[in-house]
Amino acid sequence: MRRNVAIIGCGQTKHSSKRRDVNLAEMVSEAVYNALEDAQVSPRDVDAFVVGNMQGFGGIAQPEQWLGDSIGAPGKSVIRIATGGTTGGSVGQGAYYTVASGLHDVAVAVAWEKHSDSKEAGATTGLLHVGLGNFFHAASYGLSLKNLVATSAVGAAAGVAVYQAMFYMYRSGCSIEHFDMVAAKARRNAAKNKYAHLQWPGCTQEDIAKTEMVVYPFRYGHICPASDGASAIVVAEENLARKKARQPAWFKGLAAYSDEENQLQSENFGGVGVLDPSEQKGCWMSATKAYEMAGIKDPKKEIDIAEVYQPFPSQELIFAERLGLFDEGTAWMALEKGETDIDGRMPLDPSGGVNATNAIGSTALQRILECALQIMGKAEEHQVPRKVHNAVAHGWGGVTSYITVTVLGDSPGR
Amino acid sequence: MKSKSEIVEVKALPFAAGFNWSTGFQMQRFIQELANRKILGAKCPECGYTYVPPRSRCGKCYTKIGEENLINLSGKGTLVGYTTAYVKLDGQGNFQDLEEPGIIGAIKLENADSTIFMPLEGIKPRDVTEGLKVEVQWREETKGELADIRCFKPT
Amino acid sequence: MGYVKEERPMTIGVEGTWNIGSYHYKGSRLIEEYVKGLKQKKLIGSFCPGCGKVIVPPRNLCGRCHRIMDRRKIVSNMGTITCFIVSPPIEKGKLKVLGMDPVETGLIKEGEVVIPVFVKFDGSDSNTDTILLNADPKAVHIGMRVKVLWVKEPQGALSDFEGVEPV
Numbered sequence: 001m002r003r004n005v006a007i008i009g010c011g012q013t014k015h016s017s018k019r020r021d022v023n024l025a026e027m028v029s030e031a032v033y034n035a036l037e038d039a040q041v042s043p044r045d046v047d048a049f050v051v052g053n054m055q056g057f058g059g060i061a062q063p064e065q066w067l068g069d070s071i072g073a074p075g076k077s078v079i080r081i082a083t084g085g086t087t088g089g090s091v092g093q094g095a096y097y098t099v100a101s102g103l104h105d106v107a108v109a110v111a112w113e114k115h116s117d118s119k120e121a122g123a124t125t126g127l128l129h130v131g132l133g134n135f136f137h138a139a140s141y142g143l144s145l146k147n148l149v150a151t152s153a154v155g156a157a158a159g160v161a162v163y164q165a166m167f168y169m170y171r172s173g174c175s176i177e178h179f180d181m182v183a184a185k186a187r188r189n190a191a192k193n194k195y196a197h198l199q200w201p202g203c204t205q206e207d208i209a210k211t212e213m214v215v216y217p218f219r220y221g222h223i224c225p226a227s228d229g230a231s232a233i234v235v236a237e238e239n240l241a242r243k244k245a246r247q248p249a250w251f252k253g254l255a256a257y258s259d260e261e262n263q264l265q266s267e268n269f270g271g272v273g274v275l276d277p278s279e280q281k282g283c284w285m286s287a288t289k290a291y292e293m294a295g296i297k298d299p300k301k302e303i304d305i306a307e308v309y310q311p312f313p314s315q316e317l318i319f320a321e322r323l324g325l326f327d328e329g330t331a332w333m334a335l336e337k338g339e340t341d342i343d344g345r346m347p348l349d350p351s352g353g354v355n356a357t358n359a360i361g362s363t364a365l366q367r368i369l370e371c372a373l374q375i376m377g378k379a380e381e382h383q384v385p386r387k388v389h390n391a392v393a394h395g396w397g398g399v400t401s402y403i404t405v406t407v408l409g410d411s412p413g414r
Numbered sequence: 415m416k417s418k419s420e421i422v423e424v425k426a427l428p429f430a431a432g433f434n435w436s437t438g439f440q441m442q443r444f445i446q447e448l449a450n451r452k453i454l455g456a457k458c459p460e461c462g463y464t465y466v467p468p469r470s471r472c473g474k475c476y477t478k479i480g481e482e483n484l485i486n487l488s489g490k491g492t493l494v495g496y497t498t499a500y501v502k503l504d505g506q507g508n509f510q511d512l513e514e515p516g517i518i519g520a521i522k523l524e525n526a527d528s529t530i531f532m533p534l535e536g537i538k539p540r541d542v543t544e545g546l547k548v549e550v551q552w553r554e555e556t557k558g559e560l561a562d563i564r565c566f567k568p569t
Numbered sequence: 570m571g572y573v574k575e576e577r578p579m580t581i582g583v584e585g586t587w588n589i590g591s592y593h594y595k596g597s598r599l600i601e602e603y604v605k606g607l608k609q610k611k612l613i614g615s616f617c618p619g620c621g622k623v624i625v626p627p628r629n630l631c632g633r634c635h636r637i638m639d640r641r642k643i644v645s646n647m648g649t650i651t652c653f654i655v656s657p658p659i660e661k662g663k664l665k666v667l668g669m670d671p672v673e674t675g676l677i678k679e680g681e682v683v684i685p686v687f688v689k690f691d692g693s694d695s696n697t698d699t700i701l702l703n704a705d706p707k708a709v710h711i712g713m714r715v716k717v718l719w720v721k722e723p724q725g726a727l728s729d730f731e732g733v734e735p736v
Contacts, residue, residue, distance in 0.1 A: 020579040023438035029471050043476040059433035059587050069473030117582075119432035120665070141600045142726025146676045150656075150683045150700045163687060166652050170711055191573065199573040216655045260632030269600050270628025271614065271695035275651060434582035442580040505588070560583065 002100040004412040006241035006248030007372040009039020015197040015229035018116040025067035031230035032071040039234035043072035047104035050094035053361030055082040085397025088365025089404030095235040112230035113359035165314035167278040174332035180208040182313030190352025192381040197357040224311040229359035249372035253294030253407040257285040261399035283322035286405035294407040299324040304388040307367035309396040364395025440468040449558035489550035491523035536567040608725035616640040622694040645691035652687040700732040
């Protein structure tokens with residue numbers, strides 16, 4: 001029988017493109033100790049750690065072994081999880097399993113990325129050199145470099161997301177202006193979030209529309225930054241949670257499903273059977289299962305806010321639909337009406353989301369953390385104006401088809 | 415019967431991923447002080463455990479360690495463990511025989527609690543024993559780089 | 570107004586490389602089969618005995634029904650564009666890919682507009698990603714009919730397939 005579990009503390013570092021004032025271990029420890037302080041839990045009371053970042057990123061093969069001492073992990077249970085862009089989501093869910101199973105009473109989930117330790121800009125080193133390693137055997141079959149450069153690299157920063165955006169535009173009828181609106185909203189919201197990276201107070205759709213086109217339909221202003229930063233949550237069983245937190249953020253439902261791989265070319269250079277990469281069946285499956293576990297019958301009515309994983313603005317619209325928050329092909333209409341603003345009917349990414357802050361390994365954990373802040377009423381300037389009963393956190397990654405969905409609430413729900 | 419595979423192995427790609435890991439303030443001081451032939455350790459203000467190289471959080475009692483907790487170490491120490499290497503890697507996945515076997519020692523510096531791993535020279539592998547007293551050997555010109563510490567030798 | 574700027578102190582860095590090139594990556598029999606087909610100007614796909622899908626280039630396992638795709642089918646050289654993106658004119662010094670400037674190395678001409686596309690070849694149920702050549706960027710559309718542009722003398726290499734061009 002699983003136990004009720006809640007988030008009782010949240011901690012982050014300030015995110016920026018270069019955290020050269022600290023080394024990796026120091027950066028991660030900053031987030032962990034911020035979370036412990038927030039939860040008013042001593043490091044001695046923590047039983048287990050679940051940690052993670054993108055595999056290979058930052059050029060350190062086993063970062064958990066270096067930073068263990070710095071986060072108070074010696075002598076305690078430690079698991080490292082890496083599931084690509086979804087890593088943080090899996091790390092957060094891992095902490096839930098650790099406590100819900102009854103194995104441990106208090107667990108810390110921490111995830112991070114430190115892009116500035118790579119010599120090339122942004123996530124280039126990680127993605128092209130480490131992430132695609134198993135794709136390189138194609139080079140011995142005379143892979144045309146021009147083709148490689150053109151297909152995978154013209155949109156280096158955008159990758160498969162740019163194709164996804166084209167499919168979504170085609171089937172939903174939305175236009176590039178809607179992407180401008182999402183990106184402007186992300187930067188505006190981020191300006192209210194003291195930990196966010198790309199903060200632009202009062203950023204407008206027109207500001208974004210003025211930025212240079214990278215590859216149609218993405219402009220510079222649409223693309224997420226590469227951030228250095230870490231985030232951590234403290235997860236506890238029911239008795240302790242009620243004692244420590246005035247309003248804990250309860251885990252109500254969670255799921256992680258994957259669809260068939262649907263990036264440009266499959267891992268072994270085979271073709272890809274998913275014709276539309278914006279179909280994202282894995283998200284729909286995860287959401288259905290997580291809502292069922294949470295006892296949520298109508299997410300449109302019962303969910304108060306969502307933290308959607310949206311490195312690119314198109315993804316906020318695509319995934320909000322897949323999470324059942326809007327009807328198929330209508331999220332952009334709700335956006336137009338302001339329904340997805342901080343004070344709207346269904347606020348999406350009040351924190352600014354991944355579009356404003358992208359420390360890859362940590363991003364999906366940040367979505368869970370931000371939902372928890374909204375439920376606990378601790379989101380400060382970006383707190384949505386009404387009481388949040390249920391919030392949904394989403395993560396996207398793997399071979400662009402792996403999804404985590406976590407539903408948090410202001411009561412355990414059972 | 416299976417035919418011989420024509421599968422090709424990709425043996426070289428034209429690029430390598432480059433990194434530049436930031437060190438943080440404690441480690442930066444440690445590296446810079448090497449130029450002055452000084453080895454710094456970090457002494458935990460709570461439990462007194464002394465780390466070398468220094469760090470900013472105690473792994474024993476979780477206390478924060480600041481720049482004010484850095485202390486000078488003598489560069490003399492005791493060998494607490496060692497291993498002898500007869501081969502090295504050539505970077506292409508192959509072993510190469512070393513002309514002379516190399517000794518790598520785990521050394522506990524005076525007033526430090528953690529050990530550092532450094533090459534040990536000036537002694538034959540058969541003469542090495544735990545408890546051996548050793549001393550740091552600097553390279554001729556110290557520049558404030560990790561390579562300033564060349565090796566350790568018996569005193 | 571613009572972005573909020575932030576200043577932070579810097580500490581020194583320690584450098585290192587991770588030489589991905591020193592790994593020995595294994596190839597795959599499937600690509601071998603595929604490039605042998607290219608030499609004869611044929612596109613080989615794998616057929617799923619479970620759901621009947623044909624995937625190009627071939628793969629060994631069906632992603633949906635998980636059956637082993639041990640049968641092959643040759644699909645048409647003609648196909649339909651299911652998705653396209655258009656790059657701005659590529660200029661020297663603007664783009665760095667795999668540590669090189671593609672204009673400087675001659676892979677992409679100065680000012681060239683690159684159009685990566687997904688193509689669904691007739692008789693296949695998959696997207697194959699490639700580039701559209703000899704086309705007016707303004708005329709590209711989803712549903713556009715294209716055919717494979719082969720090199721003059723195919724060698725049995727992935728580069729035999731230069732891209733696709735409008736029919």
